[in-house]
Amino acid sequence: MKQSVPEDHTGMGVLPLETCLEHLSSARIGRVAFLADGYPIILPVNHGVDHGTVVFRTTEGSKLDAAELQLPVAFEVDGFDAERRTGWSVLVRGIAAPVASPAEIARLSELRVWPWADSVSRTSWVRITAHEITGRQIVHHYNY
Amino acid sequence: MKQSVPEDHTGMGVLPLETCLEHLSSARIGRVAFLADGYPIILPVNHGVDHGTVVFRTTEGSKLDAAELQLPVAFEVDGFDAERRTGWSVLVRGIAAPVASPAEIARLSELRVWPWADSVSRTSWVRITAHEITGRQIVHHYNY
Numbered sequence: 001m002k003q004s005v006p007e008d009h010t011g012m013g014v015l016p017l018e019t020c021l022e023h024l025s026s027a028r029i030g031r032v033a034f035l036a037d038g039y040p041i042i043l044p045v046n047h048g049v050d051h052g053t054v055v056f057r058t059t060e061g062s063k064l065d066a067a068e069l070q071l072p073v074a075f076e077v078d079g080f081d082a083e084r085r086t087g088w089s090v091l092v093r094g095i096a097a098p099v100a101s102p103a104e105i106a107r108l109s110e111l112r113v114w115p116w117a118d119s120v121s122r123t124s125w126v127r128i129t130a131h132e133i134t135g136r137q138i139v140h141h142y143n144y
Numbered sequence: 145m146k147q148s149v150p151e152d153h154t155g156m157g158v159l160p161l162e163t164c165l166e167h168l169s170s171a172r173i174g175r176v177a178f179l180a181d182g183y184p185i186i187l188p189v190n191h192g193v194d195h196g197t198v199v200f201r202t203t204e205g206s207k208l209d210a211a212e213l214q215l216p217v218a219f220e221v222d223g224f225d226a227e228r229r230t231g232w233s234v235l236v237r238g239i240a241a242p243v244a245s246p247a248e249i250a251r252l253s254e255l256r257v258w259p260w261a262d263s264v265s266r267t268s269w270v271r272i273t274a275h276e277i278t279g280r281q282i283v284h285h286y287n288y
Contacts, residue, residue, distance in 0.1 A: 007263075009204070009205065009264075010203055010204075010205055010261070010264050011261065011263035011264035012261055028224070028226045029222075029224055029231070031175060031186060031220060031222070033177035033184045033185075033186045033218060034184055035179070035184065038216075039216045039218070039237055040177045040178055040179065040184060040216060040217055040218040040237070041177075041218050041235065041237065042175060042177045042186065042218045042219075042220035042235060043233070043235070044220075044222050044224075044231070044233045059154055060153070060154075061153065061154055072182075072183045072184060073184055074177060074183070074184040074185050074186045075186075076175060076186035076188075078173075078175070078188050080172070080173055080188075080260075082172045085260035085262075086260060087173070087188070087260065089187070089188045091185065091186060091187070093183055093184070093185065116224075116229035116230060116231065116282050117154070117155065117156055117282045117283075118229075118284070119151075119155035119283055119284065119285050120153075120154050120155035138260050138261045139261075139263055140262070140263065141263050
């Protein structure tokens with residue numbers, strides 16, 4: 001069965017932006033990547049989506065340092081079905097920054113982004129403002 | 145119930161190296177992060193583990209470019225249980241490089257690392273040699 005989705009040069013199906021935004025909103029965890037001490041690092045977070053930006057809560061550490069330096073970051077969510085050997089991923093590339101305004105923090109608190117890791121309180125918010133949101137899905141050119 | 149695992153400064157439980165290596169071997173997909181055009185990117189791959197290194201197959205594109213430049217990369221696997229609000233992640237930080245030797249490629253082929261994305265053949269292998277492997281798990285200081 002020939003799929004109708006457009007494909008990139010590696011044969012991956014290209015997801016429409018609307019689907020990317022739906023996946024970003026519904027995923028319970030995502031992964032943020034940035035340079036820490038000059039080398040890439042990937043850390044999982046519980047995130048929310050606020051007017052097209054990705055927000056998450058954190059405490060002192062490399063993620064907050066990256067935000068204070070307004071570093072470029074990548075953020076990824078994905079979903080897979082091992083049995084059918086298929087899956088999708090959504091990639092956000094943008095800039096991280098701390099959320100400083102108490103009014104903004106109060107508003108974000110209503111998004112109900114509760115980190116599962118709650119043994120240390122995570123009261124600082126980081127916002128990732130995207131300059132690019134892309135998504136891919138595995139396409140199989142045969143029937144199951 | 146007080147957990148017995150050591151914790152980091154954010155209250156996350158620190159996984160022993162042996163557990164990290166088990167998770168790396170059993171995970172069906174992982175995510176590789178590196179700089180592409182100067183900005184971080186995160187891409188999922190189907191990987192294998194070969195003598196403590198992470199290997200995956202790819203085709204022409206940013207992952208192979210990163211390997212040819214022997215860029216520093218991060219590689220992550222994780223697992224989550226949304227209902228219990230818990231999970232773990234393992235992070236590999238190291239250097240990517242293409243696998244050039246036909247004998248090595250023949251040997252790696254026996255690892256049975258078959259990319260689920262198979263509409264374009266992925267005949268190039270990339271190896272990530274770690275300088276650091278770390279793992280974390282969410283610790284809840286209460287009974288369920």
